[in-house]
Amino acid sequence: MKRAASWKRFTLALTLAAVSVSAFAEDxxxxxxxxxxxxxxxxxxxxxxxxxxxxxxxxxxxxxxxxxxxxxxxxxxxxxxxxxxxxxxxxxxxxxxxxxxxxxxxxxxxxxxxxxxxxxATDALLKRANDTALKQSSDVAGKTIGAAKGTAQLDQLKAYVATLPHAPTIREYVDNNQAYSDLAAGRIVAVANAMTNIAYVAKQRPETFAVLTPPFGAKVxxxxxxxxxxxxxxxxxxxxxxxxxxxxxxxxxxxxxxxxxxxxxxxxxxxxxxx
Known part of the structure; x- marks a missing residue:
């Protein structure tokens, strides 16, 4: 009886070990x-x-x-x-x-x-198509601009505006569509995002938006x-x-x-x- 019980315990241990190894191996x-x-x-x-x-x-x-x-x-x-x-x-x-x-x-x-x-993913600025005051990225100095919260684009924007003589006010948005809506309504003068993204937005709504070139961000x-x-x-x-x-x-x-x-x-x- 003792030998049978010992064998059962040994078999159970092997089974548990196999399950453990299997679970560990499942990446x-x-x-x-x-x-x-x-x-x-x-x-x-x-x-x-x-x-x-x-x-x-x-x-x-x-x-x-x-x-x-x-x-x-x-x-x-x-x-x-x-x-x-x-x-x-x-x-x-x-x-x-x-x-x-x-x-x-x-x-x-x-x-x-x-x-x-x-x-x-190089960063640039999107502006209103009829805004003739913005001719280059540095023209946002002292104005109000936007970017999406928690993004690398926001980080790059903060680094860039720190180099300007008059830092603009940056509004942070939960998503880019909210920023684009505020831009179209004139509540901000530009939105920072990757050139890839804002070029698409400007292409879809050329009567409303335009891209400021060249990009302000590093090559990423x-x-x-x-x-x-x-x-x-x-x-x-x-x-x-x-x-x-x-x-x-x-x-x-x-x-x-x-x-x-x-x-x-x-x-x-x-x-x-x-x-």
Whole structure:
């Protein structure tokens, strides 16, 4: 009887150990494959990457992630969230990755693991089309301008205006559409965002908006991100492998031209951020 009880305890220990090893071995990519679904947190107020058209998601991200999903053999499900809650949601494990996309910055690279870049993210200013007082970025000195809260664009804007003789007042918005509405209504004189985004906005509403050139920001890129841990690395590697394939066969350039207005060269290795 003692030998039988001892054998049962030994068998149970082996079973528990096997379960523990199996759970440990199931990284984020394995979980995505098992679920058959990649869950992406984003904000659908960020045209041309993510926005709502007749109540349905549209934009660059939807099309690109559809191609990524084909390569990974999974479906893609997006969660539409206010931008300030997206990165905390990733850290809390509420979804697999962030599809903003995000500007690649030194500070964020310390906290998150980026995919390879997908587009240019150099910052510029959007103004009203009939505003003849703004001819270059420095003309916003002493005026009121806007940017989205919790963004790298806001950080770059703050760094830029600190170099001006009369610092403008900066209003921070929950999403870019609110900033664009205030700009159109004359409550602010400009909105800072990536050139890629504001060029799209100006193209959609040329009678209302225009882009101030040249851009004021440093050369930076857009990418997506995952949690910076060992469990997420296989997912990051698989995503990058799929992205490089999509870039090599021309699908990425096609989507860039469709949604961003032009195809653009992006690095095939992660560049060192400028800020």
């Amino acid at each position: 984020q990519l394995a979980k995505v494959k098992k679920a058959g679904e990649l869950v992406v947190g984003t904000e659908m107020q960020f045209a041309p990457f993510d926005f709502l058209e007749n109540g349905q998601q549209a934009g660059f991200n939807k099309d690109l992630f559809a191609e990524i999903g084909k390569e990974l053999g999974v479906k893609v499900r997006f969660l539409d969230l206010p931008w300030p809650s997206v990165l905390p949601g990733l850290e809390a494990g509420k979804f697999d990755m962030v599809g903003g996309p995000l500007t690649v910055t030194k500070a964020r690279m310390e906290r998150y693991a980026y995919t390879l870049p997908v587009a240019d 890129y857009y990418a997506y991100c995952v949690r910076k841990d060992a469990d997420s690395k296989p997912l990051l590697d698989a995503f990058n492998t799929a992205l490089l394939k999509i870039q090599a066969d021309g699908r990425l350039a096609t989507l860039q031209k469709k949604w961003l207005g032009t195809s653009m060269t992006v690095p095939t290795t992660m560049p060192t951020p400028n800020f």
